[in-house]
Amino acid sequence: MNKLLGQLFERHTLSLSEYEQLILAQTPTLLEQAAQLAETVRAPIYGKDVYVRGLVEIGNVCRNDCLYCGIRRSNQKCDRYRLSPQEILDCCDEGYTLGFRTFVLQGGEGAMDIETVCQLVRALKAAHPDCAITLSLGEWPRHDYQKMFDAGADRYLLRHETADISQYCFLHPREMSYRNRMRCLFNLKEIGFQVGCGFMVGAPGQTPLALAKSLKFIEKFQPDMCGIGPFIPQKDTPFGAHPAGQTEQVLFLLSIIRLIQPNILLPATTALGTVDPSGRERGILAGANVVMPNLSPTAVRKKYALYDNKICTEDESAQCRDCLSRRMKRIGFSIVTHRGDIKK
Numbered sequence: 001m002n003k004l005l006g007q008l009f010e011r012h013t014l015s016l017s018e019y020e021q022l023i024l025a026q027t028p029t030l031l032e033q034a035a036q037l038a039e040t041v042r043a044p045i046y047g048k049d050v051y052v053r054g055l056v057e058i059g060n061v062c063r064n065d066c067l068y069c070g071i072r073r074s075n076q077k078c079d080r081y082r083l084s085p086q087e088i089l090d091c092c093d094e095g096y097t098l099g100f101r102t103f104v105l106q107g108g109e110g111a112m113d114i115e116t117v118c119q120l121v122r123a124l125k126a127a128h129p130d131c132a133i134t135l136s137l138g139e140w141p142r143h144d145y146q147k148m149f150d151a152g153a154d155r156y157l158l159r160h161e162t163a164d165i166s167q168y169c170f171l172h173p174r175e176m177s178y179r180n181r182m183r184c185l186f187n188l189k190e191i192g193f194q195v196g197c198g199f200m201v202g203a204p205g206q207t208p209l210a211l212a213k214s215l216k217f218i219e220k221f222q223p224d225m226c227g228i229g230p231f232i233p234q235k236d237t238p239f240g241a242h243p244a245g246q247t248e249q250v251l252f253l254l255s256i257i258r259l260i261q262p263n264i265l266l267p268a269t270t271a272l273g274t275v276d277p278s279g280r281e282r283g284i285l286a287g288a289n290v291v292m293p294n295l296s297p298t299a300v301r302k303k304y305a306l307y308d309n310k311i312c313t314e315d316e317s318a319q320c321r322d323c324l325s326r327r328m329k330r331i332g333f334s335i336v337t338h339r340g341d342i343k344k
């Protein structure tokens with residue numbers, strides 16, 4: 001047994017340089033050991049349950065210009081759309097019939113104004129009081145997050161993207177800052193949201209130390225959720241020629257994050273399923289416990305192109321759900337239909 005992995009399993013903490021060493025020590029054997037330990041800590045909490053969230057991509061209009069992202073405002077080739085509140089409610093109604101009890105509304109920044117977001121959240125809560133609503137709409141002033149929370153939103157996903165300031169600057173335009181991203185995350189937590197952070201694996205400028213900083217941040221911040229997936233190039237962005245992140249490194253990090261925080265909600269992401277046809281299954285086996293099938297109208301799925309070759313852009317929502325249920329069953333897991341809150 002690797003010493004650092006053993007320590008993480010027992011104490012759920014390592015120093016920054018130990019995280020870095022662990023990341024550098026990745027081998028197929030270590031990957032296997034990490035996955036087994038992750039399974040050992042997850043099993044008493046979540047068993048073989050996989051939580052499911054219906055993802056609605058509400059629009060790709062964005063005022064931000066993140067250099068890696070296909071819906072950045074400078075991308076003239078991005079075919080912009082905004083779903084109407086009624087279209088979003090219809091997607092969620094369909095999702096409810098399919099058994100979803102959590103809806104994630106994600107979009108570019110500027111896809112919807114604050115008043116419309118709040119009205120939508122209230123309408124959704126009125127229609128489905130037994131469902132959790134997760135928002136993933138980027139950076140807002142604290143008072144707007146408070147309004148979303150007061151309207152009834154339960155959770156918020158805002159990936160920190162990287163906890164290394166120089167990599168953060170390398171990935172973002174000058175008007176965006178690591179400080180503000182962090183301020184948003186702390187505000188969300190203080191307001192009372194269940195909060196998710198996260199990062200891309202293999203993003204341009206990533207070093208083992210940068211990854212270690214993300215792990216240390218997760219250990220300190222204790223998020224309820226953490227979204228990680230491979231960076232995947234989008235051809236019309238400045239990083240369009242940069243190679244995609246590696247499946248194995250994502251899997252290793254999923255196991256490590258499970259060991260840092262055994263009860264964390266950890267999705268096996270669509271991006272992981274995009275770089276590897278069995279990526280989501282492998283993600284679950286490495287320690288993830290959430291999947292997020294797409295509920296967006298088929299007509300807009302190709303337009304929400306954060307990266308190239310995104311999977312599931314042709315399927316209907318029911319197909320996505322059924323396909324994922326089958327995939328989970330095949331590896332001995334089952335999708336459960338309740339809100340899927342974190343177990344504390």
Ligand code: SAH
Nearest residue numbers: 068069107108137138159230231232306307
């Ligand atoms: N605008 C919102 C939500 C949409 S972007 C926000 O910033 O939070 C959602 C996530 O997609 C980002 O946090 C980023 O980590 C991921 N993403 C963007 N471009 C990507 C790419 N090229 N490859 C992989 N993931 C990407």
